[in-house]
Amino acid sequence: MPIAAYSPFLSDQRRAYANWRARKLAMYPASAAELMVQVANPISVSNAEQEAILSAVRRANMAIFAMGDGRLGKDDLRAFGAQFGLRRLDANLYADEDSITSLQVSDRERKRDYIPYTNQRLNWHTDGYYNSPSQWIRGFLLFCAQDAAEGGENQLLDHEIAYILLRDADPRFITALMHPAAMTIPANIERGVEIRPAETGPVFSIEASTGNLHMRYSARMRNIQWRDDPVTLGAVEFLQNLWDEGSAYVYHHRLMPGEGVICNNVLHNRTAFHDDPTQGKCRLMYRARYFDRVAGTNFSDIYDQSYTDAVDGCENA
Numbered sequence: 569m570p571i572a573a574y575s576p577f578l579s580d581q582r583r584a585y586a587n588w589r590a591r592k593l594a595m596y597p598a599s600a601a602e603l604m605v606q607v608a609n610p611i612s613v614s615n616a617e618q619e620a621i622l623s624a625v626r627r628a629n630m631a632i633f634a635m636g637d638g639r640l641g642k643d644d645l646r647a648f649g650a651q652f653g654l655r656r657l658d659a660n661l662y663a664d665e666d667s668i669t670s671l672q673v674s675d676r677e678r679k680r681d682y683i684p685y686t687n688q689r690l691n692w693h694t695d696g697y698y699n700s701p702s703q704w705i706r707g708f709l710l711f712c713a714q715d716a717a718e719g720g721e722n723q724l725l726d727h728e729i730a731y732i733l734l735r736d737a738d739p740r741f742i743t744a745l746m747h748p749a750a751m752t753i754p755a756n757i758e759r760g761v762e763i764r765p766a767e768t769g770p771v772f773s774i775e776a777s778t779g780n781l782h783m784r785y786s787a788r789m790r791n792i793q794w795r796d797d798p799v800t801l802g803a804v805e806f807l808q809n810l811w812d813e814g815s816a817y818v819y820h821h822r823l824m825p826g827e828g829v830i831c832n833n834v835l836h837n838r839t840a841f842h843d844d845p846t847q848g849k850c851r852l853m854y855r856a857r858y859f860d861r862v863a864g865t866n867f868s869d870i871y872d873q874s875y876t877d878a879v880d881g882c883e884n885a
């Protein structure tokens with residue numbers, strides 16, 4: 569039976585959900601410090617380093633790696649990712665020619681319209697939420713080549729934890745957010761030319777072959793059309809309150825030069841920052857988005873059916 573058929577992420581799988589939830593929360597790292605792994609040579613990650621990174625990703629869908637002083641080329645970053653099965657890069661709009669994006673403040677007119685290329689705060693989102701299903705982003709690397717003079721902290725939240733918080737608040741939120749028309753991103757039109765068509769899809773979905781939970785989400789108010797039903801709008805409001813009020817499950821980390829995040833496209837944001845060219849402190853991040861998830865961290869690899877009594881048609885009784 570494919571894992572998606574008895575997945576704890578299905579809203580009618582109550583016992584499987586309860587069991588998975590208990591274990592997930594028990595194993596969830598308490599702070600960003602628990603996600604940190606030192607890597608001596610990014611071109612050739614040792615078995616111990618690899619295992620430490622995978623252990624963090626299995627528990628929190630992310631790890632923070634630290635490798636030296638930030639003088640790492642994009643080729644090195646690509647080689648690092650490939651050792652974790654991250655190979656199929658998304659060549660998104662404004663990615664550099666090698667499909668790895670240099671995120672820094674830009675004066676170029678068109679880029680300036682996109683918040684990632686400014687020093688403004690970046691709202692909570694998962695990457696590529698506007699991509700079509702065939703190009704959904706399952707993993708990304710974010711690497712700090714240079715930090716800003718001030719600010720530029722990231723907050724990170726495992727999307728499986730967001731799922732738990734929503735489901736615990738109201739299981740109907742999950743059904744609403746799994747609706748195939750839950751969220752629409754209008755077409756991207758620049759100067760009358762359609763650069764990307766409108767994209768409608770669910771927020772949460774379960775990948776049939778792996779059981780992985782995927783999340784498309786942006787907290788931006790502008791340019792998101794939510795399905796007009798009270799439960800969907802209630803779920804959106806719940807998430808907004810979560811961002812406003814904060815949560816002990818949210819990690820806070822300001823990446824220093826040489827540090828990066830490897831993850832299964834978790835929720836994240838960024839605070840505003842201030843560059844100071846006179847000190848050489850102009851924030852520069854490399855970002856690589858992948859259609860792949862971190863290898864060895866598929867839900868089907870982690871999820872042990874034996875602890876769930878999962879195939880249980882009577883659990884709703």
Ligand SMILES: [Fe+2]
Pocket residue numbers: 693694695836
């Ligand atoms: Fe992002």
